[in-house]
Amino acid sequence: MKGVVFLGDRKAEVRQFPEEEPGPAEVLLRMRASGMCGSDLHKYRAPVPEITFAENRIGHEPCGEVAAVGAGVTNLRVGDRVINHHYLGCGQCRFCHMGYQQLCNSTAFKKGYYGGSLHGGHGDYMVCAASTCVPLPDELTFEAGAMLACGTSTAYLALTKLEVSGRDVLAIFGQGPVGVAATMLGAAMGARVIAVDPSPARLELARKAGAWKTVNPGEGDSVGQIMALTHGEGADATLEAVGLPLTRKQAATSARVFGRSVLVGERGQAIYDATPDIIHRHLTIYGSWTVSMPGMEEAARFVVDRQIPLHELISDRVAIGDAVDAYRRFDRQDTGKMVIVWD
Numbered sequence: 001m002k003g004v005v006f007l008g009d010r011k012a013e014v015r016q017f018p019e020e021e022p023g024p025a026e027v028l029l030r031m032r033a034s035g036m037c038g039s040d041l042h043k044y045r046a047p048v049p050e051i052t053f054a055e056n057r058i059g060h061e062p063c064g065e066v067a068a069v070g071a072g073v074t075n076l077r078v079g080d081r082v083i084n085h086h087y088l089g090c091g092q093c094r095f096c097h098m099g100y101q102q103l104c105n106s107t108a109f110k111k112g113y114y115g116g117s118l119h120g121g122h123g124d125y126m127v128c129a130a131s132t133c134v135p136l137p138d139e140l141t142f143e144a145g146a147m148l149a150c151g152t153s154t155a156y157l158a159l160t161k162l163e164v165s166g167r168d169v170l171a172i173f174g175q176g177p178v179g180v181a182a183t184m185l186g187a188a189m190g191a192r193v194i195a196v197d198p199s200p201a202r203l204e205l206a207r208k209a210g211a212w213k214t215v216n217p218g219e220g221d222s223v224g225q226i227m228a229l230t231h232g233e234g235a236d237a238t239l240e241a242v243g244l245p246l247t248r249k250q251a252a253t254s255a256r257v258f259g260r261s262v263l264v265g266e267r268g269q270a271i272y273d274a275t276p277d278i279i280h281r282h283l284t285i286y287g288s289w290t291v292s293m294p295g296m297e298e299a300a301r302f303v304v305d306r307q308i309p310l311h312e313l314i315s316d317r318v319a320i321g322d323a324v325d326a327y328r329r330f331d332r333q334d335t336g337k338m339v340i341v342w343d
């Protein structure tokens with residue numbers, strides 16, 4: 001079977017891998033859709049001495065059908081449609097019991113994640129623990145399931161932390177896959193969304209996703225533009241999905257007094273002038289890291305019940321054999337969501 005690996009320094013490769021079988025408590029998934037996530041670009045761009053797990057198939061947004069079940073699996077059957085929650089925890093600690101396997105704190109268990117320390121979704125098949133599978137609602141496509149596997153559910157959890165409502169103006173920094181999903185979901189929750197991104201193509205997609213206004217930082221200071229749209233007061237809530245010091249600071253300073261802000265974009269530093277930027281403005285800042293398994297189910301249910309057209313956010317559907325070129329294009333950061341699909 002085919003699979004995709006990253007070799008560092010922006011090199012990807014499609015390789016042949018031997019067939020695999022599920023062990024006890026595991027299932028074999030026939031992959032149907034596997035999303036490309038902005039956080040994959042960190043690994044894609046990593047210099048050769050720093051890249052880890054270069055021998056493993058990447059892809060942490062897997063969605064597919066159960067093709068075989070290992071011994072002792074009672075919760076899944078062949079043919080079930082599932083989303084993989086890509087973290088493997090001990091299953092016994094309090095964070096695993098909450099469905100936050102990414103927070104597993106067992107000292108006896110070596111936690112892993114699919115698409116990193118374990119083979120991920122960019123392969124024709126994938127073996128994973130049965131306990132990491134979330135049911136894909138019948139109403140949703142595999143592509144929508146792949147989007148919910150990471151990016152869209154990450155956006156959903158961050159919005160629930162902000163308790164977004166129809167009373168809010170919500171500024172979202174970054175309109176990559178997570179940011180634009182937050183725009184679509186935030187608009188469905190009733191907020192008037194201000195989408196911020198330097199890419200005109202991404203701002204166009206944000207408008208289609210339901211953005212009320214768009215802000216291009218290339219046309220003047222983002223904070224000033226947001227102030228001009230909010231009677232000089234700032235947004236009620238802000239979401240940062242870029243991961244740069246400047247946009248993190250702007251997410252704070254473009255929020256109104258008593259406003260709230262959530263940080264989603266990963267890595268690097270945040271540099272605030274604490275008193276004027278946060279303290280004297282009574283700002284509440286949240287951190288939000290992907291999603292729990294129950295949170296993913298809730299996000300999927302929200303998408304079904306509100307008939308959220310997630311497919312409109314997909315700009316590229318690619319075959320696994322074309323993954324090398326797909327990552328080259330995704331790296332330019334002006335595409336919509338890109339998904340590897342199987343017929």
Ligand SMILES: [Zn+2]
Nearest residue numbers: 037039150151
């Ligand atoms: Zn991700």
Ligand SMILES: [Zn+2]
Nearest residue numbers: 090093096104
């Ligand atoms: Zn655990």
